[in-house]
Amino acid sequence: MKMADLIDANPNLLLMLQHFNIDFRVSDQTVLQLCTGHGISENLFISIANLYNGLEANVRIPFTREDMMHVIDFLKHSHHYYRSDKYPQISSYIRQLQENHSAKELKLLEKFFNEYFTEVIEHLDYEDNVAFPYFIALLKNEGSTDRQELYSSIEYGEHHTDIELKLKDLKHLLLKYVKIENDLDLRRKLFFALYELEFDLYIHSLIEETILIPAGVNIEREQHA
Amino acid sequence: MPKPSLHIAILEPSRIICEGLQTILYQSDLDCRIHRIETLEELTELLETVTVNILITNPLQFVNREKEVRKIRRQYPSISIAGIDYGIIQKQSMLTDLSFTLYDSSEHIIHLLSKLDKQNRSYTMQKNEDDNLTKREIEVLTGLVNGLMNKEIADSLNISIHTVVRHRKNITMKTGIRSQSGLTIYAISKKIVAIEDIEI
Numbered sequence: 001m002k003m004a005d006l007i008d009a010n011p012n013l014l015l016m017l018q019h020f021n022i023d024f025r026v027s028d029q030t031v032l033q034l035c036t037g038h039g040i041s042e043n044l045f046i047s048i049a050n051l052y053n054g055l056e057a058n059v060r061i062p063f064t065r066e067d068m069m070h071v072i073d074f075l076k077h078s079h080h081y082y083r084s085d086k087y088p089q090i091s092s093y094i095r096q097l098q099e100n101h102s103a104k105e106l107k108l109l110e111k112f113f114n115e116y117f118t119e120v121i122e123h124l125d126y127e128d129n130v131a132f133p134y135f136i137a138l139l140k141n142e143g144s145t146d147r148q149e150l151y152s153s154i155e156y157g158e159h160h161t162d163i164e165l166k167l168k169d170l171k172h173l174l175l176k177y178v179k180i181e182n183d184l185d186l187r188r189k190l191f192f193a194l195y196e197l198e199f200d201l202y203i204h205s206l207i208e209e210t211i212l213i214p215a216g217v218n219i220e221r222e223q224h225a
Numbered sequence: 226m227p228k229p230s231l232h233i234a235i236l237e238p239s240r241i242i243c244e245g246l247q248t249i250l251y252q253s254d255l256d257c258r259i260h261r262i263e264t265l266e267e268l269t270e271l272l273e274t275v276t277v278n279i280l281i282t283n284p285l286q287f288v289n290r291e292k293e294v295r296k297i298r299r300q301y302p303s304i305s306i307a308g309i310d311y312g313i314i315q316k317q318s319m320l321t322d323l324s325f326t327l328y329d330s331s332e333h334i335i336h337l338l339s340k341l342d343k344q345n346r347s348y349t350m351q352k353n354e355d356d357n358l359t360k361r362e363i364e365v366l367t368g369l370v371n372g373l374m375n376k377e378i379a380d381s382l383n384i385s386i387h388t389v390v391r392h393r394k395n396i397t398m399k400t401g402i403r404s405q406s407g408l409t410i411y412a413i414s415k416k417i418v419a420i421e422d423i424e425i
Contacts, residue, residue: 104420108409108410108420112407176400177414
């Protein structure tokens with residue numbers, strides 16, 4: 001199947017391409033050609049594309065170590081998207097809202113978001129500086145594998161849930177409770193940004209939970225066997 | 226949609242009174258199921274498996290056990306209580322929603338019970354439809370927003386920590402908001418607390 005047709009059917013796949021560091025100008029390439037050209041296995045590419053299409057990851061064929069390196073790169077790129085694109089965008093919309101309206105709740109809402117943003121950044125830093133290097137070392141068979149550390153990385157999954165819950169709070173507050181008159185353009189942009197972020201965060205944690213962590217645990221078992 | 230039948234529990238040790246009430250109820254238009262119980266303990270057991278809509282009770286059963294009754298009401302807010310007025314207890318209205326005497330006509334008793342059922346249904350519907358918090362939940366929320374710990378809220382309201390936790394769960398379920406800072410914004414939007422009271 002042609003990649004361009006897939007994007008036509010689900011534009012969210014553009015975000016996936018970006019996380020895979022693949023250019024959007026996919027020409028007439030099929031999925032297989034695109035994967036081969038970028039050194040990514042079709043198995044991994046399709047599994048993640050399925051998540052973006054709302055299907056479960058199809059893991060009938062086990063992922064290779066090389067796949068896992070690509071997964072980590074993919075997750076790192078999505079961190080970049082949160083850190084440098086989505087969160088600053090949302091933050092600026094909330095700032096604008098706060099400037100346009102006198103409702104005092106908006107000040108608190110901005111504070112709520114800023115605190116939340118700080119938490120998210122801490123979490124992303126942790127993954128970039130501790131969890132991912134650990135996985136990479138594990139994949140390269142380097143150093144001692146401290147079981148504790150891997151299992152504690154399962155806890156980061158829970159941390160993700162926390163990130164998603166606060167985002168839900170923000171959405172509910174804006175949808176149901178905080179009174180803002182008019183300003184529909186700005187508010188719609190804010191909502192769309194929140195939903196985009198929520199969607200990608202959801203896929204992000206699915207990848208960690210269904211692909212990265214199980215694969216890491218498997219490698220550990222092999223090494224301890 | 227047909228109305229589900231009404232579950233009525235009769236807490237009355239006297240068999241004559243109990244059977245009399247049962248006969249009146251069964252002969253009326255009320256589509257009801259009747260559960261006969263003799264003690265408060267039996268009521269608690271029954272409530273674990275059946276959603277009782279109306280409790281008809283001999284108020285003597287409540288004497289010195291007000292705390293337990295209040296607890297039951299808190300735990301099962303949808304239950305309405307009709308007391309049988311024997312003319313012995315002065316302030317029984319504190320714990321019951323209405324009362325009738327054994328000398329009231331059966332039509333009157335049925336009329337009162339259907340009224341109770343109607344109130345009950347509209348209360349439940351209202352509760353399911355919006356995020357209206359109960360008085361207690363608002364008190365817990367206010368404590369929360371002011372930065373009190375569960376223990377402190379429990380002490381100030383004279384309830385157990387366990388109850389505070391249950392209220393918090395209900396608050397989150399009704400509002401869809403989980404974090405404390407999110408709830409603060411909710412409380413201000415709903416004018417439950419004044420923004421001046423909050424440190425920014």
